Amino acid sequence: MSTDAAVTLSGVSKTFPSGTVALAPVDLAIAPGRFVSLVGPSGCGKSTLLRLIADLIVPSSGTIARAWTSGPSGIGFVFQDPTLMPWATVADNVGLPLRIGGTTGDVNAALARMGLADFAKAYPRELSGGMRMRASIARAIVAAPAMLLMDEPFAALDEFTRFGLNDDLLALWNAHRWTVVFVTHSIREAVFLSERVIVMSPRPGRIVGDVAIQFDQPRTAALRNSHAFVDACARVSGLLGEGLAA
Amino acid sequence: MKRLLPLAFGLIALAAWEAAIRIYQVPEYIMPSPRAIAQAFGKDSGDLLAGLLVTLEVTVAALVLAAFTGAGLAFLLSQSKLAEQTLFPYAIILQVTPIVTIAPFIIIWVSNVFVVLLILAWMAAIFPIISNTLLGLKSADPNLRDLFRLYGASRWQTATRLLAPSALPYFLGGLRISGGLALIGTVVAEMVAGTSGARSGLASRLLEASYRLELARAMACFALLSATGLVLYLLLDALSNRLLQHWHESARTE
Ligand SMILES: Nc1ncnc2c1ncn2[C@@H]1O[C@H](COP(=O)(O)OP(=O)(O)OP(=O)(O)O)[C@@H](O)[C@H]1O
Ligand SMILES: [Mg+2]
Numbered sequence: 001m002s003t004d005a006a007v008t009l010s011g012v013s014k015t016f017p018s019g020t021v022a023l024a025p026v027d028l029a030i031a032p033g034r035f036v037s038l039v040g041p042s043g044c045g046k047s048t049l050l051r052l053i054a055d056l057i058v059p060s061s062g063t064i065a066r067a068w069t070s071g072p073s074g075i076g077f078v079f080q081d082p083t084l085m086p087w088a089t090v091a092d093n094v095g096l097p098l099r100i101g102g103t104t105g106d107v108n109a110a111l112a113r114m115g116l117a118d119f120a121k122a123y124p125r126e127l128s129g130g131m132r133m134r135a136s137i138a139r140a141i142v143a144a145p146a147m148l149l150m151d152e153p154f155a156a157l158d159e160f161t162r163f164g165l166n167d168d169l170l171a172l173w174n175a176h177r178w179t180v181v182f183v184t185h186s187i188r189e190a191v192f193l194s195e196r197v198i199v200m201s202p203r204p205g206r207i208v209g210d211v212a213i214q215f216d217q218p219r220t221a222a223l224r225n226s227h228a229f230v231d232a233c234a235r236v237s238g239l240l241g242e243g244l245a246a
Numbered sequence: 247m248k249r250l251l252p253l254a255f256g257l258i259a260l261a262a263w264e265a266a267i268r269i270y271q272v273p274e275y276i277m278p279s280p281r282a283i284a285q286a287f288g289k290d291s292g293d294l295l296a297g298l299l300v301t302l303e304v305t306v307a308a309l310v311l312a313a314f315t316g317a318g319l320a321f322l323l324s325q326s327k328l329a330e331q332t333l334f335p336y337a338i339i340l341q342v343t344p345i346v347t348i349a350p351f352i353i354i355w356v357s358n359v360f361v362v363l364l365i366l367a368w369m370a371a372i373f374p375i376i377s378n379t380l381l382g383l384k385s386a387d388p389n390l391r392d393l394f395r396l397y398g399a400s401r402w403q404t405a406t407r408l409l410a411p412s413a414l415p416y417f418l419g420g421l422r423i424s425g426g427l428a429l430i431g432t433v434v435a436e437m438v439a440g441t442s443g444a445r446s447g448l449a450s451r452l453l454e455a456s457y458r459l460e461l462a463r464a465m466a467c468f469a470l471l472s473a474t475g476l477v478l479y480l481l482l483d484a485l486s487n488r489l490l491q492h493w494h495e496s497a498r499t500e
Contacts, residue, residue, distance in 0.1 A: 056392050071398040083389040086493040087411040096407070100397040123492045 005029040005067065006147060006179040007053055012062035013204075014048050021204040022048040025062060028198065028207065032067065032146075033177040037190035039236065040200030041244065046183045047080065049205065050149050053181065068146040072097035076140035078150040082132035084124040090135050091120040097143045110142040111135075113172065130157050134165070141172065148180045155185060166192055167221065174218050187240070191232045192224060199236060201243035209239030278462035283469065286462035294448065294463075298470055301432055301447035304360065305478070308367030309421075309428040315368075316375030316424075317417055321405070323376070324383040334380075341373035345431060349438040363435045363447075370431025371424040375417065382416025383409050415494045418486040425478045433471060 007030050014023040023045040030036050038046050051057045052064060054077055068074035076097070084093045095107045111117050114134040124132055133153055140148060154162045170193060173180055184190050190197045191213055199209030213232055215223060223229050260280045266272075267279035274282055287294060319337070323330040345366050356362045386409055394404045436449035446454075452467035490497035 051392075054392075054396055056396065075396060077393065077396055079389045079393075081389060083387065083393060085390060085408070085411065087414070088493075096393075097397050100394070100399045100403055100407075125493060 004032070005065075006032040006034075007067065007181075008065040009052070010063050010065075012052060012059045012064055014045070014052060014057065015060045023052070024204040024206045026205070026207055030179060030181065032179050034196060035173055035180045035182065035194045036196045036198060037182045037184055037194040038198050038200065039184060039187060039190050039240065040205060041202045041240070042185070043203050044200045045203060045205030046200065047151050049200075050077075050151050050181065050183060053147075054149055066147075071103075072101035072143035072145065073103055074146055076143065076145035076148045078133075078136050078140045078148075078153045080151045080155070082124070082129075082136040084132060084135055084139075086124050088123075089120065090116060090122050090124065090127070093124065093135055094138045094142055096139060101143060103143055105142045105144065107142060110138040113141075113168070114138040115168075130161050130165075133157065137165075137169075141178075144176060144178070146178060148178045150180065150182045152183050152185065154189070162186075162189070163221065163224075169193065170217075170219060187233050187236050188224065191229060191236060192219065197236050199239040199243060206243075208243040209236070211236055211239065275459040275461055278465055282462040283465045286460070287466040287470075290463065290466075294451065294466060294470060297446060297448040297451045297467070298474065300445060301429075301436065301449060301471070302474065304363045304367055304432045304435075304447065305428045305474075308364050308371055308431065309425055311364070311368050312371040312375055312424055312428065313417075313421060316372045316420070317379050317413075319372075320376045320379035320383060320413075320417075321409075323380055324409070330380070337373060337376050340369060345370050346434055346438055349435060353439055359439060359441050359445075362439055363432055363441075366435035366438075367428050367431035370434070371428035374420040374423040374427065376420075378416040378420030378423075379413050382413030385416070386412035415486075415490055415496060418482075418489065419496075422479060422482045422486060425482045426475055429471070429475050429478060 007028075009026055009028045011025045011027060012023070013021070013025045015021045026049065038049065040046055048057070052059055053066075054075060055064075055066070055070075084090075085096070088096075091107055091111065094110055095105075097103075098105045098107070108117065108120070111120055114137055116131060116134055116138060119127060119131065119135075124135070127135065133156065137150075137153060140150070154165055157165070166189060182190070182193060194213055197209075197211045197213060198207055199211065200206065201208045211232070215228065215232075264279050264281060267277060272279075278286070323334060348369065349362075349366055352362050352365050356365065390408055390412075391404075394408055399407070432447065433449040436447045437453055439450075441447060441450045448467050448471055452464050452471070455461070455464035455467065487497045
């Protein structure tokens with residue numbers, strides 16, 4: 001395992017106090033600047049893995065080496081739910097990491113990138129579900145973190161909006177080349193976005209596949225209809241199936 | 247319409263009361279008619295309003311004190327499980343003890359009447375604020391807590407930007423209950439402490455009037471106190487809606 005990885009997990013497992021084994025020992029290294037997706041059946045420990053990487057929970061065994069500094073410029077996290085502060089405007093929500101970290105960043109630019117420029121002064125309850133999620137993403141990227149962890153950010157959206165946001169996210173990543181770990185249930189989304197797709201088995205989660213996706217950047221919508229794309233999806237799908245059968 | 251209905255009901259009840267007193271010719275020292283009560287109020291309105299002002303001073307001071315000390319205590323209890331487990335039972339004891347039973351001791355220990363009343367009304371008012379605020383502090387969204395931790399927020403930043411706003415709706419709910427309790431506490435304290443003279447509150451005046459069988463005057467005091475409680479509630483309700491209007495479900499406009 002390379003020592004200059006953004007994050008290195010060695011024999012990391014997680015058993016919750018309730019006795020649930022959420023994650024079997026996992027070895028995983030993610031190089032800096034990569035876009036990596038994590039796919040696996042519901043309950044297999046994807047969120048748990050993300051929270052371990054973020055240092056929100058401690059592993060039951062194994063070690064995790066992180067290359068980023070703590071604080072908003074080190075890490076951004078998009079939770080499965082938007083997780084906005086209901087009492088604060090969209091602009092205040094998005095600016096939270098900057099205010100906490102005492103760092104500078106452009107709230108308006110982050111809002112504009114997510115198509116929320118006109119909603120800076122709105123409160124979360126005045127937004128649609130998809131807009132809330134975009135606000136949550138704007139918050140995660142506002143301080144330009146070295147590591148961006150995203151937990152099914154688009155799961156609740158319709159396919160059309162989802163494709164749009166996929167394109168936006170990819171453009172953003174191409175511009176900044178942050179390290180991204182992206183959890184999703186959608187194989188097509190994983191293949192479209194990532195350079196590498198990690199496939200997990202049902203609970204307790206193990207890594208059963210590690211697929212390199214080598215399409216050129218920038219990727220366009222046309223890619224979704226190509227044979228190579230469909231083949232890559234089939235490979236990931238096959239690994240998922242094997243994991244389920246095992 | 248929703249506001250007119252209770253009003254209409256009240257007027258009908260008053261009319262029925264007035265009629266019954268006249269038909270059966272009930273003497274005023276047993277049961278005064280609404281008209282007699284209104285007249286009693288008209289005669290000494292200056293005096294009664296002065297009494298109300300004294301009562302209000304204590305009530306408002308006790309409520310403000312309870313709001314600050316209650317929220318502060320709740321915050322301290324929320325910071326440590328050990329502190330909560332050790333001290334919260336005493337808050338409950340404070341709540342379940344009838345304050346009348348503590349009054350004689352406070353009266354012996356404290357010479358200033360205003361302070362005696364303040365302490366007793368404060369004791370009556372503080373519990374809902376402590377328990378509600380504590381509940382609110384503990385109900386902060388766990389994902390938001392994680393986010394603050396992830397960003398390396400200081401204890402102060404977490405307290406002011408996350409915990410305080412999360413607890414605000416609960417605190418305001420407690421405050422609405424405590425407003426009424428502070429008034430009740432003040433009234434009970436006045437009656438027990440037996441204040442008298444120009445600086446006496448409305449409750450002591452009510453008691454005095456009833457001793458002298460001036461029931462119309464006593465009931466005027468009573469009506470004034472009820473109205474005060476109602477106004478206090480409406481004011482706190484308006485405050486709550488104002489502070490929460492943009493974001494909390496309880497303050498939804500439509
Ligand atoms: N705090 C917790 N305490 C106890 N068990 C937990 C906790 N968090 C997660 N689990 C358990 O760990 C397992 C993995 O949960 P996790 O949230 O990581 O799954 P997931 O892969 O993200 O699922 P989904 O795709 O449905 O979001 C589940 O069985 C869950 O019940
Ligand atoms: Mg999950």
